Amino acid sequence: MMTRPQITAFLTLSVTFWVGLLALKGTPLSWEMLAPFGTVVGAVSGVMLLFDAWAWKLPIFRGWLIKRPYVHGTWKVELQSDWVNPETNEGVPTIHCFLVVRQTASQISLRLITEESSSETVSAGVEACSDGTFEISCAYRNKPKSMYRYRSQIHYGAMLLSVESATPTRLEGEYWTDRKTTGSVTLTDRKSKTPMTFNEAQALYQS
Template sequence: MKRTIIIRVVVAVVVVVFVIGTWAQDGRPDLAALKFFSVAVLASTLVFNLWDFWLWRLPLIQRVPGVPRSIRGTWKGTLTSLWVDPATGNNPPPKTVYLVAQQTASLVTVKLLTDESKSTSALASVSEVDGSFLLTYLYLNRPDMRVEHRSRIHHGSTVFDVSGNPARRLKGRYWTDRDSKGELDFEERDKKNLADDFAEAAGLFGETT
């Protein structure tokens, strides 16, 4: 809905500028362009959607400066928590986790799936900084009910370095409002499928839960 409104506004501005330009040049406005407003909106919508959902991900287009790096798909990796258990004085062992990135040229949403919880991005972006691409996002983590007694709902943020073109690795860190932090490293990727939960993600990589 928001995309359609933006396209209509842009086309309307172009038409108005054209009419005012002909008015200033010929002394009377040329309203013929108004007849093509609906056609222009339709054509612009088609072109925008082609770009937003498909064209930008083509390998050749990915090399154009300013085009966001495609990270779309389900990634398998490792979460290493730096939290120290006060009872043992040790860090929890690393665990296998999955990151699901749903992405268009203008929008990216991220889910992090573990065997105990799901994190969903609130704000996310893939941006270029000094020639390198970063995936950054804020998230809300919802633990499974069975572990709520020791892992409460919390907010956090994550920053990944995106390596390779096409992207081959996501490596970064996370911080939470529970004063915990850790590292995340993803190197395996299924580009075609977007998993909904931990079990489905594990199945994409031939694992069982």
């Protein structure tokens, strides 16, 4: 979303061209014509803030003004990793966890929460593909709870999700980490709320 200084600069440039064209046409000009400028900047800033946070989700704006999938909320996740437990030298079964997505028109953040750790995005973005689908990519930092760090240290990774429509009901993707592990993720059953902890997310689906 444009910041207030950017909006001010854009409107100033627009007004400059507008005044210049009026002058070329011989239209009488006065300083009073610029008196509402500050009010206009404030109004435009407010409208853009409202649009970025909420109005962009409305169907009337989707597809032509905003080409972005709506994935905000909490998703059930099935995570399959090729990580090998150093204590048993065996792989791990499918991990059932949650992905919390917070989204506006201009920004998106993702937090993957399991019983043992939380992964928060360092950077994330949404790209529209030529075939009408989308991709969500992110880099993240994983922080295991302190009781598990003797076998699972803080690490970084990246994830790529494929989004087949503007209002998906299922997402699939894969991830990589700097511990040289990879895996796949499947997201289903989205809820609109955005809890912070694993227990809160679990309670959301049990209610």
